[in-house]
Amino acid sequence: MSDKAHSSADDSTLVRAAQDGDMGAFEELVARHRDKIYARAYSMMRNEEEAIDLSQEAWVKAWQRLKQFHGESSFATWMTRITINLCLDQLRRQKRQRSESIEAMDEESGGVERQMPVVTVNPTEGLERGELRQRIDQALSQLSYAHRTVIVLHEFEEMEYKQIAKTMGCSIGTVMSRLFYARRKMAALLADLKKPE
Secondary structure, eight states: OOHHHHHHSOHHHHHHHHHTTOHHHHHHHHHHHHHHHHHHHHHHHOOHHHHHHHHHHHHHHHHHHGGGOOSSSOHHHHHHHHHHHHHHHHHHHHOOHHHHHHHHHHHHHOGGGGGSOOOOOOTTTTTTSHHHHHHHHHHHHTSOHHHHHHHIIIIISOOOHHHHHHHHTSOHHHHHHHHHHHHHHHHHHHHHHHSOO
């Protein structure tokens, strides 16, 4: 397959060529999707270096597991799942007991969030507007590991509760509770960020 053929081929054609050992086809897939994969890693890790390392690792894993990809979903979705799992593994390794116990206390007492109306935050809407993207980014970075992850998986990846529970290794009830608090916190943070300095 020539470079020109690579650039005009669709993802599934490139995947088939790459599965047959065509490295150029795989490089074209990397070029097409690396920004999205990096952005997803960054949205979960909130750290540039870690996001770069983990997205690189995701591409290495993808190449190693390419024969296992049978096209049940799009290549982009498959890649995103690999990236999310790597990020979750890394976050679990980093997770400190302290932040978890603070979050538990916070959820029990309810605090200010209990009086807040529930606002569905859809971070994928209007992301072209740089300012909104910046605000969402800022708000996400202030959430705890568990709250940020559940928002990313539900709102960005549109995963169902059952899938999220499996991915995060917790019950569906915990997912629902975390999502409830995460949305309220996001709404409160976004409202604060909208106020003029």
